[in-house]
Amino acid sequence: MSQMLKSSGAMGVATLISRVLGLVREQVYAGFMGDGVVASAFKLAYQAPNLFRRLLGEGALTAAFIPIFKQKERTEGEAAMWESANAVLSGLILFASIVVGICLAIVSLVLAAGSLRFSSGGDAVFPPFPIPILGEDTRLVLRLLQVMLPYLLLVCVAALCMGLLNARGYFFIPAMSATMLNVVLIAAVLLLAPRFGDQLETQVFALALGVVAAGVAQLGFQWPTLRKDGFRYRWIRPWNNPTVREVVRRMLPATVGVAAFQLNVLIIAFIAFYVDRTLVASFDYAVRLMEFPQGVVGISFATYLLPTLSGLAAEKKYPEFRATLREGLGYLLFVNLLAATLLLVLAEPMVRLLFERGQFTASSTHRAAMALAGLAPGLVAFSSVNVLARAFYALGDTQTPMKISVACLVLNLVCSLWLIGPFRQLGLGMANSITAYVNVWLLMRALRKKMPKLDFIPLRSAALMLLAIAAVTGAVAWSGQHLWGIRWGHATLLQKLGEVFVPMAVAGLVYWGLAVALRVPQAKEVSRLVFGQLRKLRAREIPSDWPRG
Numbered sequence: 001m002s003q004m005l006k007s008s009g010a011m012g013v014a015t016l017i018s019r020v021l022g023l024v025r026e027q028v029y030a031g032f033m034g035d036g037v038v039a040s041a042f043k044l045a046y047q048a049p050n051l052f053r054r055l056l057g058e059g060a061l062t063a064a065f066i067p068i069f070k071q072k073e074r075t076e077g078e079a080a081m082w083e084s085a086n087a088v089l090s091g092l093i094l095f096a097s098i099v100v101g102i103c104l105a106i107v108s109l110v111l112a113a114g115s116l117r118f119s120s121g122g123d124a125v126f127p128p129f130p131i132p133i134l135g136e137d138t139r140l141v142l143r144l145l146q147v148m149l150p151y152l153l154l155v156c157v158a159a160l161c162m163g164l165l166n167a168r169g170y171f172f173i174p175a176m177s178a179t180m181l182n183v184v185l186i187a188a189v190l191l192l193a194p195r196f197g198d199q200l201e202t203q204v205f206a207l208a209l210g211v212v213a214a215g216v217a218q219l220g221f222q223w224p225t226l227r228k229d230g231f232r233y234r235w236i237r238p239w240n241n242p243t244v245r246e247v248v249r250r251m252l253p254a255t256v257g258v259a260a261f262q263l264n265v266l267i268i269a270f271i272a273f274y275v276d277r278t279l280v281a282s283f284d285y286a287v288r289l290m291e292f293p294q295g296v297v298g299i300s301f302a303t304y305l306l307p308t309l310s311g312l313a314a315e316k317k318y319p320e321f322r323a324t325l326r327e328g329l330g331y332l333l334f335v336n337l338l339a340a341t342l343l344l345v346l347a348e349p350m351v352r353l354l355f356e357r358g359q360f361t362a363s364s365t366h367r368a369a370m371a372l373a374g375l376a377p378g379l380v381a382f383s384s385v386n387v388l389a390r391a392f393y394a395l396g397d398t399q400t401p402m403k404i405s406v407a408c409l410v411l412n413l414v415c416s417l418w419l420i421g422p423f424r425q426l427g428l429g430m431a432n433s434i435t436a437y438v439n440v441w442l443l444m445r446a447l448r449k450k451m452p453k454l455d456f457i458p459l460r461s462a463a464l465m466l467l468a469i470a471a472v473t474g475a476v477a478w479s480g481q482h483l484w485g486i487r488w489g490h491a492t493l494l495q496k497l498g499e500v501f502v503p504m505a506v507a508g509l510v511y512w513g514l515a516v517a518l519r520v521p522q523a524k525e526v527s528r529l530v531f532g533q534l535r536k537l538r539a540r541e542i543p544s545d546w547p548r549g
Contacts, residue, residue, distance in 0.1 A: 018175065019292045021182035023354060026288045028189045029207075031358030033281075035367060037137055038200045040280035042207060044269050045144035048103075049152040049211075051266055061092065062163040063393035064251035067310040068243060069167050074314060082231055084243040085164055091238030091247075092160055096153040107146050111139065137277070140201065147208035154215030161222045164231070173225045180217035185210045250398055268416045272428065275420055278367055283425050285355060286371035293339035294383050309394035322454045325391050330459055332387060333466060334522035336380045338511045341470045342504055343376035345477040353496040367425050374429020381436035388443040392450075400446050408439040462520060469514045477507035 033039040065088050072081040162174040188210025193203040238244040272279035312321040343350070348369035356365045389401040412435035419427030448454055480503030490496045515523035 034359030378433025
């Protein structure tokens with residue numbers, strides 16, 4: 001468990017840096033384009049390359065290949081291991097290139113057919129003016145998508161390289177590669193956008209070019225470490241390769257689930273775009289804010305657990321497998337429940353502090369805060385789904401999470417369509433949170449059937465106690481924020497900082513103190529690790545010959 005906390009902690013530090021830069025990027029976005037039509041068009045267009053990134057580079061492909069990669073390392077040696085990596089990477093490059101080409105052709109044809117003039121024979125044209133088939137907002141989405149599509153290939157390769165490095169025990173460098181995306185996109189807004197004219201509708205194309213440049217930077221940042229570890233890329237024909245065939249066979253069921261999820265997200269985003277032009281952008285700002293704790297804790301744990309659980313499963317160490325999974329879920333629950341409580345109670349002050357400037361108005365703050373309030377209760381579930389799915393992948397089972405995912409996606413679509421009308425951003429957040437908890441419940445039931453000796457009862461007891469502590473913590477945070485607003489308000493930057501961080505600090509101390517006092521196991525272990533690291537740092541600062549006592 002100490003190794004899990006240290007490894008995921010190192011990656012968590014890198015992810016924390018990336019998420020901080022990600023928040024800075026979103027702040028720059030908010031001041032630059034607010035949450036209006038242009039912002040929603042850009043964010044909607046960006047979701048399409050993300051669909052294929054998660055389909056090809058992350059999720060299904062990584063989950064299918066990493067167990068094979070680890071098995072090759074243990075049974076056949078490094079030469080066979082790297083050969084399998086070359087074959088899969090070659091297949092990914094080929095397939096992603098085909099997808100980019102097809103998508104570019106389709107988007108170009110749709111744009112070309114966007115306005116038509118019908119001839120009635122001879123030189124007469126009827127009617128004597130173009131018939132707009134595509135609205136200007138939709139055309140903007142498609143034109144931005146045209147520019148960003150090459151990012152799909154770059155980021156898929158970068159994501160697979162991240163999986164290879166994680167499997168080889170490198171967590172910090174791959175996690176830091178995401179900082180490259182944020183640095184490049186911030187630079188695109190501040191340095192490149194002013195060169196694209198005076199109108200926001202043209203300046204936004206600087207961001208689209210920045211996305212492609214960011215894909216190059218993410219891949220380039222990881223490549224030296226991969227080469228240092230012994231990897232040398234060479235083309236291997238993927239269509240007859242047994243490793244590629246096995247990866248495809250394993251990933252197809254999971255691909256259905258991942259593709260269904262991403263298509264679901266895209267469909268809901270398109271519906272939201274036409275229900276209310278501010279919905280996509282304001283909801284996306286809330287998602288980015290919620291992904292801060294999810295990335296630092298949930299994704300870090302899940303990324304560490306996939307190769308770890310895969311190794312334990314390959315060696316048939318099932319008691320250790322069960323213990324590692326249960327402890328990982330316990331620590332995730334302990335940390336993310338506090339984060340979820342603070343995000344829910346302090347949603348509006350957080351959004352106001354981070355985003356309210358430039359084109360992002362007080363109305364924008366209210367809309368994004370409503371979305372965050374709907375998403376925050378689902379934070380624990382979102383992270384748990386990642387961990388539980390990786391437990392199935394480590395066991396070589398990609399079908400069960402896929403089936404559960406598809407069922408939950410149908411539920412999410414129904415809930416979104418039901419709630420988006422009356423509740424707008426809040427409804428979208430609520431639909432995602434409800435679906436996530438149903439997903440966790442179904443995954444746990446299925447995992448218990450697969451591993452009857454896996455016992456979640458200790459987790460249930462800890463969860464009930466932590467929920468009670470979180471309720472007290474939430475009341476403390478709400479009272480602190482309310483009192484601050486009455487006494488000092490939020491007119492200046494200093495007052496906005498105090499409105500968020502003073503209640504947050506007090507509530508965090510209450511949460512930690514109550515958990516330690518009530519002997520929550522996760523609180524004791526985290527406290528022991530933190531204070532142990534602090535003692536080591538202090539010992540390094542004091543020279544060995546310094547008089548003690």
